[in-house]
Amino acid sequence: MEKSVIINICRGIKGGECRFALSVEDGFSNRIEETIxxxxxPEFLKEQFGDNISRHKIFSVNAGACPNGCSRPHIADMGLIRVCVPIIDHDGCTTCGECVDHCPDDAMEIIDRKVVINRDKCLVCGFCTKTCPEDVISCSSSGWRVVVGGRLGRHPKLGAELPGVYNDAEALDLIFKGLKLWMENYEVGKRFGQTIDEVGHDKLLQD
Incomplete structure (x- = not known):
């Protein structure tokens, strides 16, 4: 197993101190490994190459507890980014402006004495839920953004983001489907992202 996959998680997922980290279930990285x-x-790669397994043949999953990307999810075969989709209880909002001032993406503004979230700018990091002194901003849903096909090397490319927000089980299922697609369409010398680009990202979203 240790030579067939690299799982890189940020300190927020490991339980370390990070003011940006969103809550992640204990043992989630173990569930990633179990899914793989x-x-x-592991057996497939062993059959293909024996003990001659170089770095670019290894499947990588990077997961981060916020969009800051400390674990570099955008350059992994599959990357997971923890998110919180914010919603405002306007009945309790005093329009103090704390969320507006502290939003790292300038996604919040006050219009006609009402706080409005610009969904096109919002990276669903959930930081506003921590800065609101009235506790009227909460997560309408939590989960993962999923990016696929990132890589460095001769032809570097950032991973492409799949549409939507996925719960733990759905994110793990996407990892399962991604690896199965790679094995079914495997060509020596071709990276995971190249294969998924050719097969089509929509295949990952099919039941």
Whole structure:
């Protein structure tokens, strides 16, 4: 297993101190590993190359507890970014402006004495839920943004983001499907992202 996959998680997921980190279930990184083992990927790679497994043949999953990207999810085969979709209880909002002042993406503004979230700018980091002194901003849903196909090397490319927000089980299922697609369409020398680009990202979203 140790030579077939690299799982890189940020300190927020590990339980370390980070003021930006959103809550992640304990043991989630173990569930990533269990999902990869369930695909048969370690055995598949062993059958293909024996002990001659170089770095670019190894499947990588990077997961971060916020959009800051400390674990570099955008350059992994599959990257997970923890999110909180904010919603405002306007009945309790005093329009103090704390959320507006502290939003790292300038996604909040006061219009006609009402705080408005610009969904096009919002990275669903949930930081506003921590800065509101009235506790009237909460997460309408929590989960993961998922990016696929990132890589460095001769032809570097940032991963492409799949549409939507996924719960833990759905994110793990996407990892499972991604690896299965790679194995089914495997070509020596071709990276995971190249294969998924050719097969089509929509295949990951099919039941």
């Amino acid at each position: 083992v369930a695909t048969g990927w």
